[in-house]
Amino acid sequence: MTVTATEMRRTSGHAPGWYRPLLVWRFFVAGLFVAGVLAVLLRRGIVLDGPMRWSLAVTLSAFLVGSIVAIRRTLDGRHLGRLAGFFIDFLLAVVFGFVALNRMGMFAGLDTVGERFNSNIAWLGIVIIGWLVSGFATRRGRVNEPIRNIARATMGLGIVVLVLAMGLVPGLLEFLARLIDPEVLPMALLAIAAGIAARLLWSDSAAAYFRTTQFEGETMDGLLFVAPNILGFLAFLAGPLLVSLLISFTEWDGLTDAKFIGLRHYIDLFSDALFLRSLRNILFFGVVAIPAAVIPAMLLAALLNSKLPGMKFFRAVYFLPSIAGVVGVTLIWKQLFNSTVGFLNYSILRTTEWLNSIVGSEWVAPQPQWISDESIALVSVIILFVWQQIGFNTVLFLAGMQGISPTLYEAADIDGAGPWRKFLNITVPMLRPTTVFVVATTTILALQLFNEPFILQSPAPPSGPGNSTLTPVVYLYQNAFQQFELGYASAVAWVLFIIIFGVTLLYFRRSGDDGVLSV
Amino acid sequence: MRHKLTVLLLALGLLVAACGDGEEAEAEATTAAPSGTTEATTAAPSDTTEAPATTAPSMEDVSLRWMTRPDNPEEAAVYATISDQLSSSLDGVTLTYEPGSNEGAGYQQTLLTNLSAGTAPDVFWIPGTDVADFASRGVILDLRQYADATGHNDADFYPGPMGHLTTELDTGQPGNALWGLPRDVSTFALYVNLDLIVEAGAENPLELEANGEWTWDKFNEVVSDVAALGSEIKGYGQSAWWGPYGAWMNATGGGFFSGDRTACALDSAESIAGLTALRDLYSTDAVIPYGEDPETPFRAGTVGMFQNGRWATPGIRTVSFDWDVVGLPSGPAGPGNWLFWGAYVVNANTADPAAAWSLVQGLTQADVQAQISGLGANIPSRVSQDALDAFLGFTPPQNNQAFLDGLQNNPTTEGPLWAGSWPEFVTLMDSEIQAVVTGTRDIADFQANICSETASAFSG
Numbered sequence: 001m002t003v004t005a006t007e008m009r010r011t012s013g014h015a016p017g018w019y020r021p022l023l024v025w026r027f028f029v030a031g032l033f034v035a036g037v038l039a040v041l042l043r044r045g046i047v048l049d050g051p052m053r054w055s056l057a058v059t060l061s062a063f064l065v066g067s068i069v070a071i072r073r074t075l076d077g078r079h080l081g082r083l084a085g086f087f088i089d090f091l092l093a094v095v096f097g098f099v100a101l102n103r104m105g106m107f108a109g110l111d112t113v114g115e116r117f118n119s120n121i122a123w124l125g126i127v128i129i130g131w132l133v134s135g136f137a138t139r140r141g142r143v144n145e146p147i148r149n150i151a152r153a154t155m156g157l158g159i160v161v162l163v164l165a166m167g168l169v170p171g172l173l174e175f176l177a178r179l180i181d182p183e184v185l186p187m188a189l190l191a192i193a194a195g196i197a198a199r200l201l202w203s204d205s206a207a208a209y210f211r212t213t214q215f216e217g218e219t220m221d222g223l224l225f226v227a228p229n230i231l232g233f234l235a236f237l238a239g240p241l242l243v244s245l246l247i248s249f250t251e252w253d254g255l256t257d258a259k260f261i262g263l264r265h266y267i268d269l270f271s272d273a274l275f276l277r278s279l280r281n282i283l284f285f286g287v288v289a290i291p292a293a294v295i296p297a298m299l300l301a302a303l304l305n306s307k308l309p310g311m312k313f314f315r316a317v318y319f320l321p322s323i324a325g326v327v328g329v330t331l332i333w334k335q336l337f338n339s340t341v342g343f344l345n346y347s348i349l350r351t352t353e354w355l356n357s358i359v360g361s362e363w364v365a366p367q368p369q370w371i372s373d374e375s376i377a378l379v380s381v382i383i384l385f386v387w388q389q390i391g392f393n394t395v396l397f398l399a400g401m402q403g404i405s406p407t408l409y410e411a412a413d414i415d416g417a418g419p420w421r422k423f424l425n426i427t428v429p430m431l432r433p434t435t436v437f438v439v440a441t442t443t444i445l446a447l448q449l450f451n452e453p454f455i456l457q458s459p460a461p462p463s464g465p466g467n468s469t470l471t472p473v474v475y476l477y478q479n480a481f482q483q484f485e486l487g488y489a490s491a492v493a494w495v496l497f498i499i500i501f502g503v504t505l506l507y508f509r510r511s512g513d514d515g516v517l518s519v
Numbered sequence: 520m521r522h523k524l525t526v527l528l529l530a531l532g533l534l535v536a537a538c539g540d541g542e543e544a545e546a547e548a549t550t551a552a553p554s555g556t557t558e559a560t561t562a563a564p565s566d567t568t569e570a571p572a573t574t575a576p577s578m579e580d581v582s583l584r585w586m587t588r589p590d591n592p593e594e595a596a597v598y599a600t601i602s603d604q605l606s607s608s609l610d611g612v613t614l615t616y617e618p619g620s621n622e623g624a625g626y627q628q629t630l631l632t633n634l635s636a637g638t639a640p641d642v643f644w645i646p647g648t649d650v651a652d653f654a655s656r657g658v659i660l661d662l663r664q665y666a667d668a669t670g671h672n673d674a675d676f677y678p679g680p681m682g683h684l685t686t687e688l689d690t691g692q693p694g695n696a697l698w699g700l701p702r703d704v705s706t707f708a709l710y711v712n713l714d715l716i717v718e719a720g721a722e723n724p725l726e727l728e729a730n731g732e733w734t735w736d737k738f739n740e741v742v743s744d745v746a747a748l749g750s751e752i753k754g755y756g757q758s759a760w761w762g763p764y765g766a767w768m769n770a771t772g773g774g775f776f777s778g779d780r781t782a783c784a785l786d787s788a789e790s791i792a793g794l795t796a797l798r799d800l801y802s803t804d805a806v807i808p809y810g811e812d813p814e815t816p817f818r819a820g821t822v823g824m825f826q827n828g829r830w831a832t833p834g835i836r837t838v839s840f841d842w843d844v845v846g847l848p849s850g851p852a853g854p855g856n857w858l859f860w861g862a863y864v865v866n867a868n869t870a871d872p873a874a875a876w877s878l879v880q881g882l883t884q885a886d887v888q889a890q891i892s893g894l895g896a897n898i899p900s901r902v903s904q905d906a907l908d909a910f911l912g913f914t915p916p917q918n919n920q921a922f923l924d925g926l927q928n929n930p931t932t933e934g935p936l937w938a939g940s941w942p943e944f945v946t947l948m949d950s951e952i953q954a955v956v957t958g959t960r961d962i963a964d965f966q967a968n969i970c971s972e973t974a975s976a977f978s979g
Contacts, residue, residue: 254635255656334815339808340753341816372759372810374959460759461949465810466959481627483942484652486635 016209018200025197026071026085029092033064052258055246063088074210082201082210083220089198090224094231096191103187104178113166120165126158248490255484265491275492277467278475281378285471286446289382293389293442298431300390301397302423315398322392330455333384337370337456344370371456374466381452381469389445393438400434401427436511440504447500448473472496581874584640585882586617587702587863588626590830590896597891605881612874619643634658634866641869642878644702647860648942650683651935654698659864663697665876676701676883676900679932680860691781691937699864700883701900703891705828706856706925707766708844710835710916715752715823719744724824724845725918735770735796738824738848745823746805754805756813757826761945762857762933764952766826766847768793769931770855775948781938782977783970785948791966793850794955801956809956828859829922832895836915844916846924856930860900898922936976944976 039045040057048056066084073081101107134151137144163169178184200206202224207217248265252258269275304315321329336343345367352365370380404427412422428435453469454462454477463470463478472492480489585602589595595618602616617640620626633639645653653659673681680701687694711724721744727733742754757763761775768774773790776783784790800806807813807822817825820840825831826847835842847854863882865875881887888899889909899906911919935941951969954960 253656254631255653255658334812338815339811340751341819341821369808369811371812372808372957374957460810460953461946463946463950465759465950465953465957467950478942478946481625481631483940483946484631 016205018205019209022085022197022200023071023074025089025193026067026074029088029194030064030067030071033060033067036060037064052243052246055242077210079210079212079216082206082212083216086198086201086220087223089194089201090227091231092194093191093198096187096194100184100187100191103181103184104175106175116166120162123158123162123165126161127155128158130155130158244490244493247487248494250487252487253484254480254486258487261487265488266495268488269491269495274463274467274470275472275475278470278472281468282447282449282471285378285382285385285449286443288379289385289389289446290439290442292382292386293393293446294435294438296386297390297393297438298397298428298435300394301401302427304394304398305401315395318391318394320391321388322395324388326388326451327455329388330384330452333380333387334371334456337380339367339369339372342370344368372465374464374468377457377464377468381449381456384452384456385446385449389442393442396434396438397431400431404430432511436507440507443503443507444500447496447503450474450477580611580613581871582613582615583642583869583871583874583878584615584617585642585863585878586619586630586640587644587882588619588861591833591894594891594894594896597894601882601887601890605878605887609874609877609881612878614878615640637868639866639868641866641871641875642863642882643866644861644863645699647680647683647701647862647933648935650698650862650864651686651937651941653864654686654696655688655937658867659698660867660869660872660875661696661698662865662872662876662879663695665873666697668873669876669880671697671880673697675902677704677858677860677902677926677932679858679930679934680704680862680900682932683934684862686937688937692779699862700879701860701862702883703861703888703897704900704926705830705859705898706922706930707762707826707828707847708921708925709824709826709847710817710831711824711843711845712817712820712822713841713843715745715748715820715840716741719748719823721745721823724848725843728845728921733846733848735848735850739800741823742800742805743803746803750804752821752823753807753816754823755800755825756807756811756817756822758813759810759949759953759956761949761952762828762859763826764794764797764956765931766855766857767797767850768855769857770847770850770852771796772852774931775944776936780934780936783944783973785969785973786966789852791962793855794952794965795962796850798956798958798962802958810953829898830896832916836895842916843918844921845918846921846928854925854928854930856925856928858926858930858932860933898926939977941976944973947973947976 036046037057037060040048040053040060043053046056066088070081070084070088073079074085075081130151130153133154134148137148137151179188202220206212212220247258249260249262250258251261300318304311304318335341339345345365348367349365352363355361356363368376371377408426408430409422412426417425449471450473453464453471453474457464457469462474473496476489476492476496479485479492587598589598598618599616602614606612606614619629630639630643630645645659650659654661673685682693684698684701685693685696686698687696709724713723716723721741722737724733724738724741727737738755745754746752765775768785768790771789771793773787773793774784775790801809807816813822813825814827814831814834816822818835818838820838824845847856849855863879865872865879869875883901885899885901885903885906888897888901888903888906891897892899892906892910893913895913898910907923911923913919936944948969951960951965951972955962955965
């Protein structure tokens with residue numbers, strides 16, 4: 001999309017054919033934004049309240065200003081007019097396109113296609129048979145043409161049958177029919193028009209007319225390439241984050257109008273005994289669980305890094321807990337922790353009996369109430385968390401260890417260092433970046449603790465006996481989804497975010513100071 | 520290149536098929552886009568009155584979405600079948616059933632998120648304790664005018680849930696409102712391991728109940744007898760939430776709230792008597808420790824009696840020992856049971872309230888309730904002999920009558936706090952009750968302070 005200097009020279013009075021329609025479109029788009037701002041402010045058509053209303057009004061106003069700039073610079077023939085117009089049109093095409101597709105049921109229907117595919121998956125067998133036969137028809141560079149053609153025909157037949165069985169044809173017709181729905185058609189037309197305008201502005205002709213330099217053209221191309229990522233980030237990460245921040249300044253139950261209350265939730269939080277209890281719990285949890293999930297993982301990785309037979313098997317075994325579903329794993333641990341029929345207490349009982357029989361003692365086997373005893377309920381959660389994390393951390397350490405140059409160990413061997421000395425003086429220091437990463441990720445996971453106490457304590461409240469397993473995220477959940485306090489819950493979420501962000505930043509800053517990592 | 524194009528076209532075709540429903544197209548005709556999605560982009564705190572839950576009804580067809588929480592996939596399948604049946608029987612109404620919960624989000628999360636975004640279904644189920652929260656926030660419709668127009672009779676359903684469902688917002692007392700109809704009801708019973716009872720030589724609770732001798736004293740005797748079988752055998756177990764401990768308070772004539780449900784009654788002499796009995800029971804080694812899951816050991820055959828609702832029946836049916844159910848033993852004021860319930864309510868933003876009401880009626884008719892009860896987890900909410908006869912036939916347990924007796928013997932109906940926040944009250948109450956039962960809080964201190972500790976849950 002870059003142009004030469006000659007192409008860039010614009011001759012006055014020779015505007016390209018698309019110029020006038022584009023200008024009309026620019027005014028139309030500006031009019032759309034004016035209507036949008038008025039609709040929000042006057043609560044006609046777009047009825048929002050509180051911070052959401054003002055957020056949307058500000059956003060639409062910003063786009064209105066962008067449109068005015070685009071019009072002015074388009075009239076001047078400046079690159080800024082091209083750039084602003086292009087990105088406004090691009091965003092309009094994406095937004096209107098998504099809204100149109102949503103109204104046509106495209107996204108809501110994904111479940112349907114999954115169900116249809118699952119229920120007709122047998123027809124895929126024909127395609128697989130054809131593919132296998134096709135593979136056999138081409139062996140060692142010799143092709144058996146008749147068989148390969150039959151195989152290909154079989155594959156084609158399988159696809160046709162699958163498509164018909166899934167109801168693709170009537171589905172396609174129905175989809176097209178929805179295009180003429182009065183709620184869909186205007187959106188679809190707007191999306192198409194915005195797409196055409198964006199394409200025109202991306203053309204060489206537009207680059208020449210707007211006197212776009214090579215650098216400006218390349219910048220525009222680059223921004224377009226990263227646009228999907230940026231849009232995804234804005235829509236699914238930054239957007240919800242900002243919305244939750246706004247909600248945290250409101251009294252909102254999720255059902256009625258939000259009321260702006262400023263920082264009151266944040267002030268209340270620090271006199272809220274339950275929230276403070278949740279912070280104390282998570283602090284204790286972090287202090288115990290993080291070292292317990294990191295230090296043994298490093299030692300384990302050192303063991304698994306040896307070249308003994310069967311190590312690959314053990315690496316897989318240790319990794320298994322981290323790929324298992326947390327709900328399923330926690331349910332299994334809930335059974336293990338059961339104080340009357342759980343395996344843990346059974347093991348303690350049998351081990352004590354065995355020791356008594358060996359030593360001749362009369363020790364009484366302790367039978368801890370792992371989940372229901374206030375003093376150890378959180379310890380049970382720590383055990384489960386550490387068991388789940390240790391495997392993943394081990395794999396990370398293992399990867400780090402395999403990146404350490406063997407020459408260091410060879411030099412240490414020459415110097416007469418033993419295995420422990422080599423571990424302490426070579427492995428541990430060289431693993432510093434990995435250790436920082438492992439500690440940071442484990443800390444983040446620990447501070448976000450939710451599933452484990454929630455499932456372990458069920459059907460009793462997840463806060464556990466005497467609120468001993470109440471964590472900030474559990475408290476957030478209780479406020480948001482049980483007590484309809486979405487504003488307060490958002491404030492809890494932001495305080496937790498600040499804590500996690502602060503701790504992580506601290507790790508990386510300290511590491512950066514030592515030259516291990518930098519931010 | 521040609522293959523890539525074919526694959527691309529196929530992928531596009533699959534994506535396009537996502538929006539199409541071949542069956543609808545074949546069946547015919549006018550299909551509206553999945554409703555309720557159009558306003559989602561406006562997100563968060565919207566004025567829900569402007570966010571229709573469905574597409575506007577045409578003269579020919581009304582599309583309604585409805586959602587209820589199934590306990591398991593089998594129940595979800597039955598609800599989907601019922602939805603299809605009602606779609607056929609309700610003239611001009613096309614129904615879409617949504618289970619509501621999935622691997623990533625529970626029912627309550629899904630419902631609240633949908634309501635916030637203005638995309639909630641036209642008809643949905645809520646727990647009985649949530650009715651006040653939804654009604655007072657204007658989220659659900661008062662259906663009385665539609666009910667009157669269709670000859671509905673409140674007396675067709677159990678009076679306890681209907682008392683809450685007819686409560687007026689301004690008085691907080693039963694009146695002429697109608698916030699929905701109960702989907703189903705349930706009560707507590709004791710699931711009994713008959714093999715252990717025989718092995719222990721204890722008196723059979725079912726026989727004691729038949730003879731009118733099933734009291735707390737006899738209950739304690741059976742618990743002790745069974746527990747005497749060995750240290751790993753326990754006589755009784757209950758879960759640590761408000762239902763089980765509340766039943767003990769109910770059985771002494773106490774309860775959580777004052778008669779008009781406007782104040783805390785946890786400190787009343789009757790409530791304290793029930794709590795004391797529970798604490799005394801848990802001070803022995805004869806029961807599953809409070810807070811421990813009792814269902815797992817019961818299914819393992821190491822617990823004599825396990826207190827739970829009808830919803831536990833499908834899980835218990837898989838055990839290998841001889842079992843049955845028996846009603847709760849009588850305390851000083853009777854068996855002290857609960858009547859649990861949930862209700863179908865109508866979204867205040869539905870485009871067609873009359874059609875939504877007809878759906879609520881359809882979902883609560885006797886034959887529909889019988890179909891759902893057939894899975895074993897529910898009891899029909901309609902006082903219909905046909906539905907109850909059908910329920911009695913769904914065995915095991917043989918003594919299904921124990922659940923129906925629980926409904927008849929003056930149970931306390933679970934319900935919301937019209938003058939406060941039930942979730943907040945429960946959160947505050949649960950941990951303190953647990954502290955008392957496990958001996959970490961003195962019961963006198965509890966009695967002296969609990970009502971002031973829970974005062975913030977009451978409005979005004």
